[in-house]
Amino acid sequence: MTERIIFAIPKGRILDEALPLMQSAGIEPESAFFDEGSRALLFATNNPHMSIIRVRAFDVATFVAHGAAHIGIVGSDVIDEFDYSELYAPVDLGIGRCRISVAMPEGASDPANGGHIRVATKYPATTSRYYQAQGIQAECVKLNGAMELAPSLGLSGRIVDLVSSGRTLAENGLVETDVISQVSARLIVNRAAYKMMSGTLPALVERFRLLSGERAAA
Ligand SMILES: Nc1ncnc2c1ncn2[C@@H]1O[C@H](COP(=O)(O)OP(=O)(O)OP(=O)(O)O)[C@@H](O)[C@H]1O
Ligand SMILES: O=P(O)(O)OC[C@H]1O[C@H](OP(=O)(O)OP(=O)(O)O)[C@H](O)[C@@H]1O
Structure with a gap:
C-alpha cells in the first residue's frame, strides 16, 4: 500500500x-x-x-x-x-533569497552595557547564539513583525530581521550593521x-x- x-x-x-x-x-x-x-x-x-x-x-x-x-x-x-x-x-x-541581519538607527551606537544588549526580533534563538559567540548577552524582545519600529519607539537598541532589497530598513531610518547569515x-x-x-x-x-x-x- x-x-x-x-x-x-x-x-x-x-x-x-x-x-x-x-x-x-x-x-x-x-x-x-x-x-x-x-x-x-x-x-x-x-x-x-x-x-x-x-x-x-x-x-x-x-x-x-x-x-x-x-x-x-x-x-x-x-x-x-x-x-x-x-x-x-x-x-x-x-x-x-535574503539575509538575516542586525540593524540599528542611522548614526546611533548601541554599546553592550556590561556585556548586555536588547534586541527586537522574530529570531531569538539565532540572535542569542550569534551574540553569545561574541561574549555578549542578548536580551531578545520577541516580535512577529514590524521589528523596524522597535528602536525609534525605545523598545530596543537594535533589531535582527530579514533583509532583501534593504528598502524596509531605509524607509524606517535603520542601517544594516552586520549580516548574521545568508538565507x-x-x-x-x-x-x-x-x-x-x-x-x-x-x-x-x-x-x-x-x-x-x-x-x-x-
Ligand atoms: N524580503 C524577503 N526576501 C526574500 N525572502 C524573504 C523575505 N522575507 C522573508 N523571506 C523568506 O520568506 C519566509 C516567509 O516570510 P514571510 O515574510 O512571507 O512570512 P511572514 O509574514 O513572516 O510569516 P507569518 O505570517 O507566517 O508569520 C521567511 O522565513 C524567509 O525565508
Ligand atoms: O529588505 P526588504 O526587501 O525591504 O525586505 C525585508 C522585509 O521583508 C520581510 O517582511 P515581509 O515583507 O515579508 O513582511 P512581514 O513584516 O509580514 O514579515 C522582512 O521581515 C522585512 O521587513
Whole structure:
C-alpha cells in the first residue's frame, strides 16, 4: 500500500516561487488551492497519494519535525531558529533569497552595557547564539513583525530581521550593521518518514535536487 504524503508549504512570500518549482516536479494542487475565498487548509493534488497543507512559515518546520507532514518547503532562517533534530534539509531550492541581519538607527551606537544588549526580533534563538559567540548577552524582545519600529519607539537598541532589497530598513531610518547569515528556501523532510516511506520520499527529494541543480546551472 502507498502511504499518503503530506507536503507542507508556507503561505507567505516563498509560495509564489515555490509553486512553479512544484509544478516542474509534477505536483499540481487542486483548483481550490488557488481560490482566495476558500478557507480550506488541506488540498488534494494531481497525485492521489499526495496532499498539500498551506501553513505559516514557522509552522511548516513544526509540522514536518513532528511527522504530521512528511516533506515541506521553508526558509533556512526558520530551520536555523528551531534547530529541530528530526528535520533533514537535503536540498537548497535557491528561492526566497535574503539575509538575516542586525540593524540599528542611522548614526546611533548601541554599546553592550556590561556585556548586555536588547534586541527586537522574530529570531531569538539565532540572535542569542550569534551574540553569545561574541561574549555578549542578548536580551531578545520577541516580535512577529514590524521589528523596524522597535528602536525609534525605545523598545530596543537594535533589531535582527530579514533583509532583501534593504528598502524596509531605509524607509524606517535603520542601517544594516552586520549580516548574521545568508538565507534561502530548503526542501525539508522528516527523518523517520524518509526511512519509512522509502518507496516515495527519496525519489521525490531526488526530483527536487535535480530541478534545483538544473536551476542553479541555468
Ligand atoms: N524580503 C524577503 N526576501 C526574500 N525572502 C524573504 C523575505 N522575507 C522573508 N523571506 C523568506 O520568506 C519566509 C516567509 O516570510 P514571510 O515574510 O512571507 O512570512 P511572514 O509574514 O513572516 O510569516 P507569518 O505570517 O507566517 O508569520 C521567511 O522565513 C524567509 O525565508
Ligand atoms: O529588505 P526588504 O526587501 O525591504 O525586505 C525585508 C522585509 O521583508 C520581510 O517582511 P515581509 O515583507 O515579508 O513582511 P512581514 O513584516 O509580514 O514579515 C522582512 O521581515 C522585512 O521587513
